[in-house]
Amino acid sequence: MTHMNDEHILRNAGIRITAVRLMIWKQIRHSLTGVFSLSDLEEAMPTVDRSTLFRTLTLLSEGHLLHTVDDGSGSQKYCLCHHDDTRQCKGHVHLSCRICHRTYCLTDTTIPPVPLPQGFQVEETEYIVKGICARCAAKG
Amino acid sequence: MTHMNDEHILRNAGIRITAVRLMIWKQIRHSLTGVFSLSDLEEAMPTVDRSTLFRTLTLLSEGHLLHTVDDGSGSQKYCLCHHDDTRQCKGHVHLSCRICHRTYCLTDTTIPPVPLPQGFQVEETEYIVKGICARCAAKG
DNA sequence: TTGTTTTTGCAATTGAGTTGCAAAAAAGTC
DNA sequence: GACTTTTTTGCAACTCAATTGCAAAAACAA
Numbered sequence: 480m481t482h483m484n485d486e487h488i489l490r491n492a493g494i495r496i497t498a499v500r501l502m503i504w505k506q507i508r509h510s511l512t513g514v515f516s517l518s519d520l521e522e523a524m525p526t527v528d529r530s531t532l533f534r535t536l537t538l539l540s541e542g543h544l545l546h547t548v549d550d551g552s553g554s555q556k557y558c559l560c561h562h563d564d565t566r567q568c569k570g571h572v573h574l575s576c577r578i579c580h581r582t583y584c585l586t587d588t589t590i591p592p593v594p595l596p597q598g599f600q601v602e603e604t605e606y607i608v609k610g611i612c613a614r615c616a617a618k619g
Numbered sequence: 620m621t622h623m624n625d626e627h628i629l630r631n632a633g634i635r636i637t638a639v640r641l642m643i644w645k646q647i648r649h650s651l652t653g654v655f656s657l658s659d660l661e662e663a664m665p666t667v668d669r670s671t672l673f674r675t676l677t678l679l680s681e682g683h684l685l686h687t688v689d690d691g692s693g694s695q696k697y698c699l700c701h702h703d704d705t706r707q708c709k710g711h712v713h714l715s716c717r718i719c720h721r722t723y724c725l726t727d728t729t730i731p732p733v734p735l736p737q738g739f740q741v742e743e744t745e746y747i748v749k750g751i752c753a754r755c756a757a758k759g
Numbered sequence: 760t761t762g763t764t765t766t767t768g769c770a771a772t773t774g775a776g777t778t779g780c781a782a783a784a785a786a787g788t789c
Numbered sequence: 790g791a792c793t794t795t796t797t798t799g800c801a802a803c804t805c806a807a808t809t810g811c812a813a814a815a816a817c818a819a
Contacts (some may be wrong), residue, residue, distance in 0.1 A: 481660070497785070497797065517775075528799045533776070551689030553747055553807085554775060572733050577742065591731040593712050598753030602717065605691055606733070607745045613738030637766065657806075668768045673807070693776085694806060694816070 492542030499527060503535045507559060508543070513547050514556045514573070514582035549605050550575040550582040556585055570604060576612035583612065632682030639667060643675045647685070647699060654688050654696045654713070654722040689745050690715040690722040691698065698724055700708035710744055 548556040574583040688696040714723040
């Protein structure tokens with residue numbers, strides 16, 4: 480966790496500041512919890528155009544302020560990094576709920592390695608547990 | 620592996636036989652290797668309509684003759700089961716190549732378990748290693 | 760056969776992601 | 790500050806895979 484303010488964080492990631500970008504970043508950092516999709520963000524910020532949101536998410540990901548999560552739902556998800564830089568926080572397990580379609584980060588559960596065939600160059604590993612989350616299971 | 624013929628396999632899975640379904644099943648069983656997408660199947664069988672292929676894939680999956688693979692590419696993949704029933708062969712690791720977009724099944728590499736939070740009901744687990752496959756790495 | 764149900768092919772729709780382009784905003788220059 | 794250049798934004802349009810409604814064709818049943 481950092482004590483930098485939002486402007487500093489963006490600038491530090493090499494992202495030029497604009498009113499819209501700052502607004503989007505603040506929304507993500509302060510209001511969206513856990514893993515979210517472009518649609519979630521769109522819903523939270525109906526005044527900003529989808530393409531702008533999309534481009535900003537891409538920018539934030541490239542700046543390593545967000546990381547992308549493939550939860551197997553077919554739609555790209557994003558996740559705020561708990562470190563200053565996503566490169567320090569990759570490789571943890573995600574839970575994906577079939578009922579509420581929420582995806583949860585198990586930030587502290589790192590992905591156990593497996594033996595891989597010779598010659599395959601690993602870039603990224605996803606470990607997704609699909610099922611029913613505690614909240615939905617409780618409801619019935 | 621089974622010594623049943625194709626008709627028997629389908630009937631056994633509770634799928635009614637039609638000429639088209641049999642043709643699709645034979646194509647998958649005898650000609651498509653590894654993990655494939657609807658588009659791959661479409662390409663291999665241009666005379667059959669995409670919606671029919673799609674509905675048949677769904678049917679085969681529901682009958683546990685195929686299993687679905689989320690390789691994070693955004694498009695659904697399918698994989699022929701090496702057992703008679705997909706329920707016996709879930710939970711192995713997949714490799715996904717960023718260059719050729721092929722997905723490989725590591726049939727014998729089971730997914731190592733991780734500790735999960737109380738209350739989450741697991742239904743399925745995906746372990747996907749993304750990167751560059753040996754073939755593409757060799758090319759350059 | 761004839762009538763009923765299921766399956767298929769076509770066309771259309773959905774939904775997420777993505778792009779081209781002109782207007783608006785920001786940055787740079789005098 | 791005024792003017793020019795560059796970047797960003799919003800709109801509309803497009804792509805691509807998945808999915809559905811519906812009428813015709815095929816399979817099944819009596």
